[in-house]
């Protein structure tokens with residue numbers, strides 16, 4: 036049975052999962068958006084971008100997430116120490132000798148009283164030991180290094196709302212977290228925390244698709260990077276192993292001291308998908324382009340619209356997922 040399911044999943048992968056729509060080479064340390072080679076962040080020139088392909092770039096990112104190397108080392112030492120021990124172990128050990136007390140040549144009620152006292156004492160020691168262990172675990176938890184998310188959110192779609200229409204075409208990719216077949220996806224990797232921002236990585240791509248706009252015009256979205264807003268589905272990290280595997284490929288460890296301090300730590304994934312049939316609104320500037328597939332001149336019916344720059348759209352109504 037296992038060999039059959041393996042064959043099926045392999046067949047699905049080869050037939051439906053394309054190679055990545057763009058190479059992940061850089062990351063914005065301010066909003067944590069993954070970018071292609073030489074790309075600037077959509078958030079503008081104030082967003083600092085570093086390479087994830089060089090030790091220098093990766094160290095700059097780790098410094099944003101976990102603090103400078105000296106802070107990272109101290110945080111790890113504190114977490115390992117787990118606070119000061121309450122010395123419960125030695126008390127516990129000292130008392131194991133008590134079990135022999137009951138074997139002394141004592142009789143009657145006296146034996147019972149001693150046994151009861153010994154039991155109460157043992158229970159007290161056990162309780163003390165349990166509390167000490169809990170306190171130690173809490174201290175280790177409080178001292179653990181805590182990652183910082185991006186200081187700003189990835190840029191929104193902007194104010195330039197354009198036309199809306201319906202997504203056409205065939206699904207060409209699988210969304211990494213939910214495995215939904217789709218034409219585009221977006222991921223936000225988050226790490227729960229009490230204060231501060233929790234977004235550790237933002238990534239989105241499309242295999243390319245067309246939108247039939249309400250006025251009949253066709254908008255062509257080329258394969259590559261994309262910006263999407265819409266209904267999100269939250270997935271636990273343990274249920275999103277393809278995401279985990281992908282993040283491992285971009286999380287090189289340059290210094291053994293940084294073991295366990297991942298540049299993209301996360302526990303949940305928020306995913307947005309775009310599927311054929313979805314109603315979407317397009318944002319940003321659009322350009323006109325002659326449709327190479329249509330015969331004739333540069334007439335309206337033969338003109339395609341294409342986004343200028345990175346395509347941006349909002350999913351306004353979603354088809355039921357199958």
Ligand SMILES: [Zn+2]
Nearest residue numbers: 063066076082
């Ligand atoms: Zn940015």
